[in-house]
Amino acid sequence: METSTHLYGIKTYCFPKSSLHSQYLCSKPRSFDFNPHTESCTTLRIPSPSKKRGVRVVCDARKNDVLVHSEPKSQNLQESSHQLSCVMKFGGSSVASADRMKEIAELILSFPEENPVIVLSAMGKTTNNLIVAGEKAASCVSDVSEINELSFVKELHYKTVNELGLDKSLITDHLEKLERLLNSIAVLKELTPRARDYLVSFGECMSTRIFSGYLNKIGVKSRQYDAFDIGFITTDDFTNADILEATYPAVANKLHGDWNNDFAIPIVTGFLGKGWRTCAVTTLGRGGSDLTATTIGKGLGLREIQVWKDVDGVLTCDPNIYEGAKPVPHLTFDEAAELAYFGAQVLHPQSMRPAREGDIPVRVKNSYNRNAPGTLITKSRDMSKAILTSIVLKRNITMLDIVSTRMLGQFGFLAKVFSTFEDLGISVDVVATSEVSISLTLDPSKLWSRELIQQELDNVVEELEKIAKVNLLQHRSIISLIGNVQRSSLILEKVFHVLRTNGVNVQMISQGASKVNISLIVNDSESERCVRALHSAFFETDLADLVNQNGSPP
């Protein structure tokens, strides 16, 4: 079968090596270069011959032939194929070694129709290792070069550079600076949030330099960018900074501008930004590269945002809790945001916001299993058959039962309770109220260290006890049921049946205004068992049976 494609601009095409005939190559336009570096395929990199000409590639799979020649291009093709088209974000597990980086390069090249912006996380567990190295440096280590985690990071990066056939000068400056930073932390005996952000930034700065170096080596022109140098402006909330509006136009100008001057695939550090007051490196919270990707997608108005993970998409529950979890084919932004906020590690909690604002579809794919369809996240989807989409667990939650002593009327009571949390800078996750009482859970992501948690909780209780009786309950879990809350009666009937047969008491229940989430609070010790039982009831039973058993939806 013969396929024919018109291609303009710098492109990389992969064909089986055997399919290229040298007599065709001789007759090709001079601006075409042929790169036989890759092992399993031959890569043709074809800069557009001139503003007025394009390249036509004809592949005849039957004859194993590839014919390339130049020809005038049409206006529409010129415009569409010249633009940056999508973001592809690869997480730490996708770029954990030299072999993985080769596979990711090959994966990117297998989409010749795309002009992607690539966002990378740090290699494998580099971020965790850097944090531990920093903590060890701050706690009286006499010689930082003896910190195992530092040695691990150095070895991993030098080994990767070596295996990819790159020059180690690509990362030596960074590794030397990293060691000097750890020495300074050891002298000060303190790891401030600001120093911690600078410390972990070395992970993304090195992974992107290595990957970009590798692409250039195999003849695919790429350009490395540190996000903090190209307009990622954030608040100065070190370790959990928010992206500011000014980021979108700044990043778009820089990336579009460079691309239009000289086509080269942009390789951008995920997770990092620059504090607008301090000008210091900030990070966007753990897993923040997803947010980098969606910010670029919105800023540049791209067609699609792809986040490549080590699972077949967003699953019906955390596969570490239940390995029979199944991929969810389609989610709305609201469902995905709720799922991420309530603890599904697969997506960063804030990452859906830019995608939703820019109405740009997000695709969650598996870089280890690229043919799996993954999960598509869009503004809306057909909910007529949807019941439950996914079950999410957030552990180690603190819950407060606050009962009014009636020193204040109902309005005053609610206002006083919430202003106490505002004054202390603590976010509340799930709330249920009656006329004289409030039950709520506290967002653990805003409570940093153990000591602080206790101190903050003591302050909260002391303040609230001025107007209420307060009962503080720790070691609780939130089980969030993400799905079609229009069918809440059906969902809850099933949930309570499952929990009753498993002897579990629900301590609080809340149906959020988002209309996609019902949250249940149970003891930590019972939570995983509950998730498994609920998963089996909702996802391993035929849902049509479920509806039929229960009649039509309310």
Ligand SMILES: Nc1ncnc2c1ncn2[C@@H]1O[C@H](COP(=O)(O)OP(=O)(O)O)[C@@H](O)[C@H]1O
């Ligand atoms: N509902 C869920 N769906 C998919 N993965 C989940 C879910 N809950 C937790 N996970 C975990 O999230 C991991 C992927 O997220 P993450 O490690 O942040 O990816 P990456 O580092 O590749 O960006 C999976 O390996 C899985 O263990």
Ligand SMILES: N[C@@H](CC(=O)OP(=O)(O)O)C(=O)O
């Ligand atoms: N490297 C950072 C940022 C990130 O997004 O990582 P990942 O994509 O591997 O979750 C972290 O570990 O938090």
